[in-house]
Amino acid sequence: MIHAEGVRKRFGTTEALRGVDLDVPRGSVCGLLGPNGAGKTTMVRVLTTLLRPDGGSARVAGCDVAGDSERLRYRIGLAGQHAALDELLTGRRNLELFGRLYHLPRRTARRRAEELLERFGLTEAANRPVRTYSGGMRRRLDLAASLIVSPPVLFMDEPTTGLDPRSRLALWDELRALVAEGTTLLLTTQYLDEADHLADRIAVMDAGRVVAAGSPSALKAKVGGDRVSIAFRDTADLAPGVAAVRGVLAGEPEIDTAERRLVVPVSDGAASLVRVAAALGAAGVGVEDLGLRRPTLDEVFLALTDAPGREKEAA
């Protein structure tokens, strides 16, 4: 549904996109993940016809973004980082306005506005100017506005930035419902848990390139497999504990004396955990916490995007 090859975009001397490839199958959710300045928003703007790429090609919903942009605009919805609404007009009037600009007849535009207000729980606030709306309401209205013509492809640029946790969860539910109806979704985010929860596939961007792509679990596997993590009750438990673990596991343990913690990479997950538990029990070692840990997406992200270098740049 979205297919991009070698997309390049330059602003003055800055290369915002240095050859981005992207493939999003119909009905799936792709999370574009990356630090500030990685090129996520630029990529979305290219795919939604707001920016013309300097090189490469991209097709969305069967339309070339450069050559067939008019047809494409009837097939995509975009909700950006800033709610793209008229602050002075009421919520209802905003939706009617955008509906009319899709060339819906007046009556259809009105009915569609009503449906969307209902769906996003904005009926009560429909006659209030948007400037009186809360952040969550604005985001919902903005999403509603991007759904006026039932677009097969929806782009969301950091949809939940600045939302409180409840509004965030509500928006996630809406997005899941849309995907269940068959919408293809591309969302950019800095929040790893958001990508983890919503996306089927993640493309990690850094400095204008896709540095890794795959399912969330595949990306985690790339950085490393499961580990068994043990926290001992007392420093005195550390030595017998390490000995007991070495007896049952082949992996080289990583020991943190100050934290009284031991981490061992394992290949057979839960089975190793059972063996470790039995060995520690038999040795009579005091254990505070024992568990199997997969690498978090945060670890993946930091490993892939070379965090220290970027922070300097941002400062």
Added chain:
Amino acid sequence: MITVEPPATRGQRLRWALSDTYVIAGRSFSQLRAQPGQIAAELIAPVIMTILFGYVFGSAISLPGGGDYRNYLMPGIFMQVMALSAVAAATSVAEDMARGIIDRFRVQPIARGALLAGRSLADLSKDWLSLAMMAVCGLLIAGWRPHGTPLETLAGFALLALFGYAMIWVGTYIGLFVRNGASADAATFGWLFPMTFLANAFVPLERLPGWLRAIADWNPMSAVVSAARELFGNPGSAAASWPLQHPVTASLSWSLLIIAVFAPLAVRRYRTAASR
């Protein structure tokens, strides 16, 4: 499920372009209705100008060579207000560009140029409203009297409004270059206001030094004021240059030329202006 396809025929494309223009103009009117204070403020300024200049100056100054200064002055004030419609146009377009809403307009299949055209038409109707308010105040308070036929008077106002429309496009173009409403104000009012005095709006040009007079003679604003005076039958002053000897033709040409230059420039600029 609602789907729309691009226009299939030239006729449909044109109808949709007109519909877009109309819808955008409707948005501007809704905005005005949503902030009655704003429109009151925009209309009060021309009224104050009319009363202040017309009544105060009009009582104290007399024209060299005779003639009623108030009747001389009123077309000048009309023109000044029309010239300054560039300021409001620049401010509001700059504010739109600085906000997220421009992204939604650009990602929607709106006909090229319809956004700016719709706004300009809404601004034009504000100009007509200002003219009407000023005419009423001029008649009631400042003692202004048009002496032409009703048709000539109407033609005078039409020429003024056309000049206002031209200046709206100038303001729109400038508004697409600046970052926000405040700088849009500075980038238009700053040179436009002085320029309205480098014309025959408030003073006859005869006693100006030669180089200044050449500027004022060829200032489009002078042609507009002279044309309005001629059509209203209000006193003017001796005309030495071609534009002021043929003011109706000259002001019509100036306005159309300005629109022909600035409207396409603004539409092109709008398409390339990357907003954030």
